[in-house]
Amino acid sequence: MTSLRLRLSEIWQFLRSTPPAANLFALATLALWLFKDLYLDSIPGLFHAAYDLGRVVEGVLSAIIAGWVFYLFFALLPEARQRSHLAPFVLRNIATIVGDADSILQEIARASGEMLARSSMARRTSSSQSISSGVEVTRPRLFAFAVSSD
Numbered sequence: 001m002t003s004l005r006l007r008l009s010e011i012w013q014f015l016r017s018t019p020p021a022a023n024l025f026a027l028a029t030l031a032l033w034l035f036k037d038l039y040l041d042s043i044p045g046l047f048h049a050a051y052d053l054g055r056v057v058e059g060v061l062s063a064i065i066a067g068w069v070f071y072l073f074f075a076l077l078p079e080a081r082q083r084s085h086l087a088p089f090v091l092r093n094i095a096t097i098v099g100d101a102d103s104i105l106q107e108i109a110r111a112s113g114e115m116l117a118r119s120s121m122a123r124r125t126s127s128s129q130s131i132s133s134g135v136e137v138t139r140p141r142l143f144a145f146a147v148s149s150d
Helices: 002-016 020-038 050-112 120-133
Strands: none
Touching: 002 050, 020 050
């Protein structure tokens, strides 16, 4: 039951990641198609070609809905899979870069004798990114700067 709930949660999150305008357009098209199919098809045509026009409209509405489903499965789903596959790598590198920059600032502060405040970005990245992504972020090594006396 929990795996089904987790899977449904993933599907819901994926559907929420689609552009709202596309979702609204698809839902409006579906509602119009259902209205046409359930109500307008039972009314006799007001003019001679009304039935043929209704078939054309139904084809267009069906094509719009099929296009939205195609967009979901062949454009957004691969992108979402790629994003979830790359996220741990990107977050780990971001945390490393921010940690390196923080280490450089600490070395500069130590060498100059001035106390620099730790950047808020380093605190946010090192604490929240590891929690939100489930990836363990380790602190990078401190840089050792050697100054030559040439």
